[in-house]
Amino acid sequence: MLEAQRFEADVARLADAAPGQALCHASDLTFTIDGKTLVDHVNLTLADDTFTVIMGPNGAGKSLLVRLLHGLIPPTEGQILWAGEPMTPDIRKRQSMVFQRPVLLRRSVAANIDFVLRLRGRADKARRREILEMVGLADRERQQARLLSGGEQQRLALGRGLATDPEVLFLDEPTASLDPASVLMIEQIVTKAREERGVKIIFITHDMGQARRLAEDVIFMHRGKLVEHTPAERFFNEPVSRAARDYVAGRIVL
Numbered sequence: 186m187l188e189a190q191r192f193e194a195d196v197a198r199l200a201d202a203a204p205g206q207a208l209c210h211a212s213d214l215t216f217t218i219d220g221k222t223l224v225d226h227v228n229l230t231l232a233d234d235t236f237t238v239i240m241g242p243n244g245a246g247k248s249l250l251v252r253l254l255h256g257l258i259p260p261t262e263g264q265i266l267w268a269g270e271p272m273t274p275d276i277r278k279r280q281s282m283v284f285q286r287p288v289l290l291r292r293s294v295a296a297n298i299d300f301v302l303r304l305r306g307r308a309d310k311a312r313r314r315e316i317l318e319m320v321g322l323a324d325r326e327r328q329q330a331r332l333l334s335g336g337e338q339q340r341l342a343l344g345r346g347l348a349t350d351p352e353v354l355f356l357d358e359p360t361a362s363l364d365p366a367s368v369l370m371i372e373q374i375v376t377k378a379r380e381e382r383g384v385k386i387i388f389i390t391h392d393m394g395q396a397r398r399l400a401e402d403v404i405f406m407h408r409g410k411l412v413e414h415t416p417a418e419r420f421f422n423e424p425v426s427r428a429a430r431d432y433v434a435g436r437i438v439l
């Protein structure tokens with residue numbers, strides 16, 4: 186089968202795997218700035234029941250892709266539909282994003298959680314406690330967030346992201362600068378959110394071991410293009426594109 190046909194077949198299968206309607210459909214998604222096309226006519230279907238990992242070399246357009254999907258930046262061209270609807274503020278409110286560097290208020294751990302709960306009209310101590318227990322920070326309520334370790338800060342950021350019970354959680358290299366124990370904790374919290382609450386996860390990582398541990402389907406970006414979107418096993422064992430083959434084998438991909 187030709188590469189392109191195989192790719193289409195994979196995409197169709199991933200779409201079929203979604204019960205009912207696909208969660209997200211992007212067509213011809215393009216982001217151009219200063220004459221440079223940084224996300225280039227991406228076509229993508231995301232099932233609502235998979236842990237999606239996005240991989241690719243530096244500058245491939247991974248972060249821009251998730252910013253487009255989450256509606257943080259408008260596409261130059263193309264369309265994104267969430268459960269068949271264009272993005273609205275209400276849809277975006279049902280999604281959260283966690284960045285590589287935790288974005289926290291310079292206040293207490295508790296205040297950081299209360300802030301997002303208040304925004305959604307759900308502020309109460311029991312809910313705050315539940316969230317802090319989920320991310321293993323229940324004994325740190327009164328501590329200043331900025332005095333937490335890097336791993337703890339990221340867990341707090343993750344708690345903020347999960348506090349509002351999102352349907353979709355985007356994570357942009359959330360563990361890139363953390364030690365192994367912190368990486369494991371973050372992975373466990375995210376996996377639990379996926380398994381127990383049905384949160385759709387869209388997770389960018391450069392870490393091949395992490396991708397193998399977590400991914401159910403993998404999107405591989407290269408030079409602004411989506412060159413591969415396949416079930417994880419296929420991606421790791423039988424990548425189709427030359428760039429993905431080199432990437433999986435640990436060779437430098439420019």
Ligand SMILES: Nc1ncnc2c1ncn2[C@@H]1O[C@H](COP(=O)(O)OP(=O)(O)OP(=O)(O)O)[C@@H](O)[C@H]1O
Nearest residue numbers: 218223241242243244245246247248249250391406
């Ligand atoms: N607002 C912007 N203006 C101009 N160029 C940008 C802008 N945002 C991103 N870029 C460029 O677009 C390209 C893709 O960026 P992006 O952050 O999506 O890459 P990435 O795949 O997430 O890379 P990394 O793995 O290094 O984080 C990069 O070359 C980046 O410098």
